[in-house]
Amino acid sequence: MNVLVINCSPKQTESSSYYVAQSMIATLSNSVPVEVEIIDATRLPHIDSAYADALCSPDCHHDLSVGSLALSEQLIASLDAADMVIIASPMHNYSVPSSLKSWIDHVVRAGKTFKITATGKHPLLEAKPVYILVSSGSTFSGEAAYQPDFFTPYMQAVLATIGQNQVFFFPIEGTVSTKAFVQQKIETIQRRVSEHLAATVM
Ligand SMILES: Cc1cc2nc3c(=O)[nH]c(=O)nc-3n(C[C@H](O)[C@H](O)[C@H](O)COP(=O)(O)O)c2cc1C
Incomplete structure (x- = not known):
């Protein structure tokens, strides 16, 4: 199984979300052979001018071997292969x-990962x-929500644009707390993810 991991945390390997990702891979590896590709999204640049131009004038010829278009080709190939x-x-x-x-701006690309038609995208x-x-300092879901959540609906909408409608959210909320509380949270999420994998993938 090819697993693509997108690590978006500035805390890199010290991040709580990446920690759960690693334990997911360990769980998967116990039952199936796993090939992992890790993309450090914090090192991705913003898209460049040629890329913006290509998306807004898709009929013109654009050089796919340089700049953001080249990176986009690469990131989409990884996503496709996963x-x-x-x-x-x-x-x-x-x-x-x-x-x-x-990462989203590089992979959600008109004419490549979605097409624009008269009836929509x-x-x-x-x-x-x-x-x-998704890890957060305080709570954003349920009755105890302390703040708005634009993360979840945005990710659902943007991933659906490129055909990704099997999306499972596992929030790790309330990390601005004691070490013991955060550890307990992480263990709970790890258990839920493992149960989900056992029921769906493994
Ligand atoms: C620039 C910045 C903005 C943040 N905004 C929020 C926020 O809107 N809501 C929230 O609950 N936590 C917020 N946090 C806290 C992080 O989401 C929290 O520390 C999270 O657990 C980090 O996840 P990680 O360990 O996977 O990197 C913010 C942190 C930073 C650095």
């Missing part, structure tokens, strides 16, 4: 961090399970 995607991300300012937004990628491990 059997499963794990997005490990913090919530930043009620929404996605800029690293994740940069149509996805061009095959659906695969996408696990979103």
